[in-house]
Amino acid sequence: xxxxxxxxxxxxxxxxxxxxxxxxxxxxxxxxxxxxxxxxxxxxxxxxxxxxxxxxxxxxxxxxxxxxxxxxxxxxxxxxxxxxxxxxxxxxxxxxxxxxxxxxxxxxxxxxxxxxxxxxxxxxxxxxxxxxxxxxxxxxxxxxxxxxxxxxxxxxxxxxxxxxxxxxxxxxxxxxxxxxxxxxxxxxxxxxxxxxxxxxxxxxxxxxxxxxxxxxxxxxxxxxx
Ligand SMILES: *Cc1c(COP(=O)(O)O)cnc(C)c1O
Numbered sequence: 001x002x003x004x005x006x007x008x009x010x011x012x013x014x015x016x017x018x019x020x021x022x023x024x025x026x027x028x029x030x031x032x033x034x035x036x037x038x039x040x041x042x043x044x045x046x047x048x049x050x051x052x053x054x055x056x057x058x059x060x061x062x063x064x065x066x067x068x069x070x071x072x073x074x075x076x077x078x079x080x081x082x083x084x085x086x087x088x089x090x091x092x093x094x095x096x097x098x099x100x101x102x103x104x105x106x107x108x109x110x111x112x113x114x115x116x117x118x119x120x121x122x123x124x125x126x127x128x129x130x131x132x133x134x135x136x137x138x139x140x141x142x143x144x145x146x147x148x149x150x151x152x153x154x155x156x157x158x159x160x161x162x163x164x165x166x167x168x169x170x171x172x173x174x175x176x177x178x179x180x181x182x183x184x185x186x187x188x189x190x191x192x193x194x195x196x197x198x199x200x201x202x203x204x205x206x207x208x209x210x211x212x213x214x215x216x217x218x219x220x221x222x223x224x225x
Contacts, residue, residue, distance in 0.1 A: 004048040007222040011220045014039070014055050018202075021215065024205040036087050038197070040218030042199035044225035046071050052221065053079055059217050061106075063088025065097050072101060087168070087197075087216055089142045092116045099127060106130040106168040106197050112153065118160030129164045130197055131156070134185060135180040143169065149187050154173045166195025166213065178204040181210035183221055 001176035004010070014029075024034035040061040041049050049060070049071065055068050057083055069083065085104040095116045098105060108114060108134040117129070131153055134143030144152045149167075156162040167188045171180035181198050188196055197214040199207025204215035219225070 004044060007051045010048055010051045010222060013223070014052055014057060017217055017220050020205060023207065024178045024208040028209050030208070031127050035212060036214045038087070038214050038216045039199075040087065040216050041222065042067065042088075042218065044222045045074060046056055048222055049075060053082075056162050059085065061085040061218075065090070065094045065101070068098065068101055082086075095120050102126040102127050104130065106107040107132045107142060108162070108164060109144060111152070114152075114156045114160045114162060118156075118162050122161060126162070128195075129156075129162055130166045130168045130195060131164045132168045133184055135169045136175060136181050138172055141170065146183060146187060148174065152189060153191050153193070164193065166193045166197060168197035170200075171203075178206055178210065181212070185211045
């Protein structure tokens with residue numbers, strides 16, 4: 001893990017990001033409360049996370065189950081109203097661990113995982129689920145292809161008893177993000193899904209313009225990993 005930024009910098013970064021989220025929302029006629037900041041704490045230790053918790057932030061994202069297991073149970077005892085999002089790929093053998101720890105799984109991305117989650121969630125309360133769409137159709141990236149998204153969402157509902165509430169994407173690093181955000185928003189609308197998790201440190205204001213309900217911001221708050 002990197003040497004964490006001093007606490008005052010992290011607190012100031014968080015305030016700045018919140019201000020920019022509110023301004024971006026207002027600029028396109030949305031209410032600031034429509035956009036939830038998911039503070040991405042992967043690669044940072046509990047001390048840095050505590051600074052952000054003390055500033056009132058409660059929604060966090062982690063990309064690895066094991067790392068989250070090492071950090072979050074103790075923080076949750078101190079702050080019971082934390083909402084933790086899994087934003088990285090979920091292996092099927094980690095499903096039980098993920099269900100025990102996360103409130104939202106943003107990376108429902110393939111039929112085998114849908115089947116596993118459906119079986120594990122049957123008759124129980126399930127985390128909120130977002131379907132990850134590989135908008136850039138990058139071979140190395142997780143997510144369902146845009147053309148397969150409608151069928152996959154239908155199958156999650158009809159075959160596996162799941163109720164996805166939204167979509168998530170990570171646009172290609174070397175492309176303009178806006179068309180990817182527009183595509184994700186379009187797929188959400190035609191499937192009647194309300195939540196859109198899109199936008200990271202470099203492009204969260206653009207994502208808000210395209211309807212993001214959740215922006216996932218790490219570096220701009222915690223510094224480089
Ligand atoms: C790391 C990560 C982020 C945050 O990225 P930053 O550029 O540090 O803001 C957002 N989403 C996912 C899926 C990530 O893995």
